[in-house]
Amino acid sequence: MRDPKTIFPHHEPESNGPKKAGRVLPLLQYQAKPNRKRASQRAEMIDEDLPLETDLDATSPQTLRARAGFIHNIFSRLAIKTAPLSSWLYDCQISLGKGVRVASHRLQLPHFPTGAPPLKVAFLSDLHYGPTSGKAANRMAWKLAREANPDVVLLGGDYLFADERGLPTLLRELQRWKFSPPSGGIYAVLGNHDYYAGKETIITTLEACGVQVLVNEAAPLPSPWKGIWIAGVDDLWHGEPDLAGTLNQTSPDACTILMAHEPDICESGLMRRVAMTLCGHTHGGQVCLPNGDPIYVPSKSGKEYSGGLYRHAGQWLFVSRGVGTVNLPIRLFAPPDIGIFEFHGRATRGARCN
Numbered sequence: 001m002r003d004p005k006t007i008f009p010h011h012e013p014e015s016n017g018p019k020k021a022g023r024v025l026p027l028l029q030y031q032a033k034p035n036r037k038r039a040s041q042r043a044e045m046i047d048e049d050l051p052l053e054t055d056l057d058a059t060s061p062q063t064l065r066a067r068a069g070f071i072h073n074i075f076s077r078l079a080i081k082t083a084p085l086s087s088w089l090y091d092c093q094i095s096l097g098k099g100v101r102v103a104s105h106r107l108q109l110p111h112f113p114t115g116a117p118p119l120k121v122a123f124l125s126d127l128h129y130g131p132t133s134g135k136a137a138n139r140m141a142w143k144l145a146r147e148a149n150p151d152v153v154l155l156g157g158d159y160l161f162a163d164e165r166g167l168p169t170l171l172r173e174l175q176r177w178k179f180s181p182p183s184g185g186i187y188a189v190l191g192n193h194d195y196y197a198g199k200e201t202i203i204t205t206l207e208a209c210g211v212q213v214l215v216n217e218a219a220p221l222p223s224p225w226k227g228i229w230i231a232g233v234d235d236l237w238h239g240e241p242d243l244a245g246t247l248n249q250t251s252p253d254a255c256t257i258l259m260a261h262e263p264d265i266c267e268s269g270l271m272r273r274v275a276m277t278l279c280g281h282t283h284g285g286q287v288c289l290p291n292g293d294p295i296y297v298p299s300k301s302g303k304e305y306s307g308g309l310y311r312h313a314g315q316w317l318f319v320s321r322g323v324g325t326v327n328l329p330i331r332l333f334a335p336p337d338i339g340i341f342e343f344h345g346r347a348t349r350g351a352r353c354n
C-alpha cells in the first residue's frame with residue numbers, strides 16, 4: 001500500500017494512540033446503554049493522542065485535530081450532560097426553521113459511459129446521531145433521500161457523535177431501504193467521529209444493512225452504469241488514506257465518483273483522475289455570520305471549501321453541510337443539507353445549483 005505521506009505530505013496516521021476497537025453489535029437486539037464514562041474517556045483519548053499545538057504547522061491536519069480535539073473535549077462533555085436539552089434545542093431549530101435543504105444539481109461527468117441513462121445519487125453526510133443532533137433533522141434527511149428515489153445512495157461518514165447510543169436509530173433508517181433498495185447500491189466512507197465512536201462497530205452495522213463500506217476501495221456500479229466506479233478513501237484525520245491505491249483499482253477510462261470525508265483530499269494531485277468528489281465534515285462552518293461566512297472550518301483549506309458545489313482541478317467537488325451537529329446543538333446561518341445529483345454524459349443542459 002502506498003505510504004499516505006506521499007499523497008498527503010502532512011498526514012500522520014493514528015498509530016500510536018490507544019485505538020478503541022468497536023464492539024460487534026447483534027443487530028436488532030442492540031440496546032442503547034447510556035455510557036457517559038466511555039464518551040468522556042474517548043474525549044480524553046483524543047486529547048492524549050494529540051501533539052502539542054505549539055509543535056505543529058498552524059495549518060497541518062495535526063494542528064486542526066488538536067484544535068478540534070480541545071473543543072471537542074469541552075463541548076462533548078457539556079452536550080452529553082445536557083443531552084435531552086441539546087436534542088430538544090436542535091429539534092426546535094429544525095422544526096421552526098426551513099429544515100434540511102436539498103442541494104440539487106444536474107452535472108455532466110467526464111467518461112460517463114456512452115448510452116447509459118442518467119445516474120441519480122443521494123448523498124448524506126455527518127448525521128452525527130447523538131446528544132446534539134436530535135431526531136428531526138436526520139428523519140427529514142432520510143425522508144428527502146427516499147423521496148428522491150435515487151439509483152445510488154452515498155454516505156459521507158460521521159454517523160455518530162461520540163459513542164454508540166445513536167446506532168439503533170441509524171439502523172432503523174438503513175433498514176427502511178431494504179424494502180426498496182437503490183438499484184445501484186448504498187456505499188459509505190468513514191469520518192473522524194467514526195474512529196471516536198468505534199470504527200469496527202460502524203462498519204459492522206453498515207454492512208449488516210447492505211451498505212458497502214469503502215475504506216481505500218473502489219466498487220464498479222452494475223449495469224446499466226458499467227464504467228462508473230464509486231471510490232472511497234479512509235478518513236484523512238485518523239485513518240490511513242490511500243488515494244492512489246484506491247484509484248488504481250478502477251479502470252483507466254473509468255468515470256470515478258470519489259467519497260472522502262474531509263475536503264482536505266483536494267490537496268492531492270490525483271484529483272484530476274476523479275470525475276466528481278463528494279465530501280462532508282465541515283458542517284458549512286455550523287456557526288456562521290449572517291452573511292454565511294463561517295467563523296471556523298476544520299479544514300486545511302480553511303473556508304475555501306466550507307460547503308456547496310465547486311470546480312476544483314477541473315472537476316466537480318461537492319461539500320455537504322451535513323445533517324447533524326457536533327459540540328453545540330445549534331446551527332447559525334449554516335443550514336443542514338443533503339445532495340441530490342443527476343449525473344449524465346452529455347452537456348444537454350448546464351449545471352443547476354439550487
Ligand SMILES: [Fe+2]
Nearest residue numbers: 158191192281
Ligand atoms: Fe467529520
